[in-house]
Amino acid sequence: MGFFSKLANFFRGYKEIDEEFYDELEETLVMGDIGIATTETLIENLKESVKEKKISEPEKCKELLMDSMKAALRDTGGEDIYGFENGKSVILIVGVNGVGKTTTIGKLAAIYKAQGKKVLLSAADTFRAAAIEQLDAWAQRAGVDMIKGVEGGDPGAVIFDSIQAAKARNADMLICDTAGRLHNKKNLMNELKKINTIIESEYPEANKETLVVVDGTTGQNALSQAKEFMEATGVTGLILTKLDGSAKGGIAIAIQNELRIPVKYIGLGEKLQDLEKFDPDRFVDSLFQKDEAEE
DSSP, rough: OOHHHHHHHHHHHEEEEEEHHHHHHHHHHHHHTTTHHHHHHHHHHHHHHHHHHOOOOOOOOOOOHHHHHOOOOOOOSSSHHHHTGSSEEEEOOOOOTSSSSHHHHHHHHHHHTTTOOOEEEEEEEOOOOOOOHHHHHHHHHTTTTEEOOOSOOOOHHHHHHHHHHHHHHHOOOOEEEOOOOOOOOHHHHHHHHHHHHHHHHHOOOSSEEEEEEGGGGGTTHHHHHHHHHHHOOOEEEEEEEOSSSOOOHHHHHHHHHOOOEEEEEEOOOOOOOOOOEOOHHHHHHHHHHHHTOOO
16 A cells, blocks of 8 residues: 555544644654654645634545645745746756666657657766766657767766757757766765856857756655755756656655645656656645555
């Protein structure tokens, strides 16, 4: 039984709303990767709603909690978070090794190509063995072109060449892969800053989007990874991968609520089409519905 079905059962297990109820609910939410800070916010909001609406039945708290979760996921500013799709854009994909960066890039390329856009990939992860070959395979699968250097080469040079190619070929979307690990964290973050400088210098007129990819199954570790990349580069959004039903899903709420950056895409499987724009309402509804079906 998944976390959210346990949560649904939780409300049915209480006859009244008291401090024990709130304490147990708080513990349950923290165990679901929602995190302490976000859980405290959700509990506080729930208490206010219960008092305001004069709710006395614990079962009715489930809907209130779902509404609060949806609000937390939507509350990242009022701007159009997909506005970059409407013009020439450079999309920098960052994240540690193993989170599904390369797969995600292939899926993004397929999404944009299906929208009628001309897409170019940049294989700027020159440090990980086979990274270039793996991205090339995804480029072929998505039916888009790719610019690459040599293994162990300078990632900045690949980005530079990719920008010139994007301009020459009139590409709408340039999606850049980056290294997930170097000799140490400082070297990795310095490399990302260097890449950002090249993009800003060579293609200032393009929309700049930096998306950090995190593995939804790693819980609070995903939150820590997102924080680190935010410190090194101007992260504009997050892609949450591997939400195929086994992940608890609460980490999406924690990340968006605590880091104030929007979850823009979620990966639901390994197929080319298994990436979609993030819909907070549908996400929360599906978590509860899917897991309640397991009962």
